[in-house]
Amino acid sequence: MKSLVRQRKPRHERITRINSKVARDINRAIILNSVRQHQPISRTKISDITRLNKSTVSDIVATLIEEQLLAESPDLRKAIGRNPRNLTVRQGRHFVGAISLNSPTTSIAIVDIDGTVRARSELSTQSDTPRDLIGRSMKKLMMMRASVGTHQFRGIGVTVAGIVDASQARVVYSMNLNWEGVDLEALVREQLADVEIVSAENDAKASALAELLLGTHDLPSNDLVFVSFGVGIGVGATIHGRILNGYSHAAGELGHMTLVEGGRPCVCGSRGCWEAYASDAAIIDSYLSRKGKAPGRPAPTTIEDVLRASNNGEAEARETLSEAAHYAGIGIANLVKAFDPEAVIVAGTPKLAWDIFRPVIAQSVEKNTRLRHHTPAQVLPSSLTEIPSLLGAASLIIGYVFTDYRIAV
């Protein structure tokens, strides 16, 4: 029997119709973004790019200047005709709080809306409860705020290594922190109730957004894949400049993608996962077995030890890293086939040993996409000057301020 009661639609199916307010919001975001991407830029140029009427641009720009999101400065170029009045994203007025939750270290920053880091701090993370860790982080953030002299945060962004329901700012599951079902928004608001936005996201996904908004690579398509190699492997993709979330918030959980059917056993219980070959843990294991050493004796070997040995020219270390690069390359080639991004951005150990990883990965991608009759995706090291997941946390809010709209049917 058909029920007469209309079921509440899940959030992702929400239909957004256009009315004058929504239209204004969208055009506002378009203008804000064109300033961000092309600054310094004049009103007339914005009008050319966006095809919005000059008067419309002037009108919206006026409100953005009033909101202190844009700043105006004269252009001193010597050209015929009236000089343009340049527009830039205004610094020093809008700040975001960024928290990258991780074990053993949680990073905290205050970031200007233009991406400049204003303050930076760390906490050592013991096996805190969610409330304790968020509480400590927020208190730290508020202390930093006092010293920076900012009054309010535009929003608080939080990243977590794990599965995060960004639509609810909720940690579904984090192996790293051993958390499950944590409402981050509520915990943040316990400390700072009146903040405008609280946003949370998986670290690799947010890092992809950071690379797009704050990185220096020129990626006009806004289609990229970010791969973070660390204890595990995290992947985040952006499609048309938006994070690919997935139906159950788990798109890009590719650390356990099968690369070698029946291969090395993995911590996940399966075999032949990418992480079993190209993560820091795998590198360390492989290095130790090459050296004929048992783990943890005399002292635990870290990834830094391997990198140091490699830099000193030690053969075993270099072989180990080459092997990891081989598997990193196969995995990345698979990513390229799946998402076909303009570029794959790599962070973590491969970036630290880029001379070893770059050629191997590039060759693997090229070889595997040879049939496709076009130039293969670029593989680039992350251009971010801070921990990607921390700038990622900031990007969540910055992205929200700059492009706060969504149309879906």
Place this chain on the structure above:
Amino acid sequence: MKSLVRQRKPRHERITRINSKVARDINRAIILNSVRQHQPISRTKISDITRLNKSTVSDIVATLIEEQLLAESPDLRKAIGRNPRNLTVRQGRHFVGAISLNSPTTSIAIVDIDGTVRARSELSTQSDTPRDLIGRSMKKLMMMRASVGTHQFRGIGVTVAGIVDASQARVVYSMNLNWEGVDLEALVREQLADVEIVSAENDAKASALAELLLGTHDLPSNDLVFVSFGVGIGVGATIHGRILNGYSHAAGELGHMTLVEGGRPCVCGSRGCWEAYASDAAIIDSYLSRKGKAPGRPAPTTIEDVLRASNNGEAEARETLSEAAHYAGIGIANLVKAFDPEAVIVAGTPKLAWDIFRPVIAQSVEKNTRLRHHTPAQVLPSSLTEIPSLLGAASLIIGYVFTDYRIAV
């Protein structure tokens, strides 16, 4: 005489800003879609769902009825209050031409805007030149049109097994047809110059759209992955109801995803590709080697032979298919990790031997996503009653008519 068909912007014009016309178009599409998804539906219900004002809905619906895209019929339910006037997508007025180019058979159909197939035909494809094959297909389509008694096509949709630049209706490369750089729009317009839309797309991608628009599975999220197992393996993903294209039109070219590093050699020159384990070609090879037979003697073995043998209970055939199912499952599990869709839709050989494939694939997906703390993606056989790529071709136009807008920053 006033044309039924609204005059529309050229297809490739990228909409950036919102003005009143764009707003109207978007709201129009939202209403049209809500009718398509919930029909029969009243104006008031549309207003509830879309949050558009009743007066706005009435206004837009009036134009849609005038365009003969919607039809009105009284509701005969006995409930208190005035009876609603039900709206449905109107049949018999708007038709699309659908062409699925393939070797050795090209399929052609005339499809009503609501997805009903009105006429259906096939051509055997020799090694035609692009112009010859499109010419023959279009002539056939025009003959069929005469017999169906339709006057004009709303658009022509074409699918190809290969890489297609949908934004230009251009085949970048098709191994199957041995085509490269073919401007399909131009070739179609040589035969039928005045058609409103010519749209082309990769077969698997279009099939995904067909499953969404015309399939019977209930997938509210509009995030799905379609996997077509045939001579090769094709993958198409939809994100929020839109095809994931990729930067170089090659997203989802996952037939050559590495699953078994260093495994079976593949036609592509690499090793351990998915296609080398789960395509029809791989199944046939595996079957023959199990039977100790050389290929092509006495007669070439086809996938139908294997399926027939399996249905007759032959052990070798069943083992072969189980093995293929195992690898299909691993590959699909990787897709689930990458895209995290609500469902994976499977077509081709696995659908034909679903009793063998379903449990193996389902187990593989479940086992591989166990760590994720949620119900795994469903794996479903295609619900389409026609060749997916043919309905896919139709869906390109139907999708265009129903949701023709794009917002990009």
Place this chain on the structure above:
DNA sequence: CGATTAGTTGGTTCTGTCAACAAACTAATT
């Protein structure tokens, strides 16, 4: 039992408001 009236829901009409646009204008510069 038929007529009347209240109540409910579907849909339309009319008016106000808002935002984008076009064109004419002012401003600043070589």
Place this chain on the structure above:
DNA sequence: AATTAGTTTGTTGACAGAACCAACTAATCG
């Protein structure tokens, strides 16, 4: 004078809101 940047003014189009009309059921009453 020529050129380019940006503003002002009036117009247009579209959505929202509220009152209104339409169509129906259910209850009530003579």
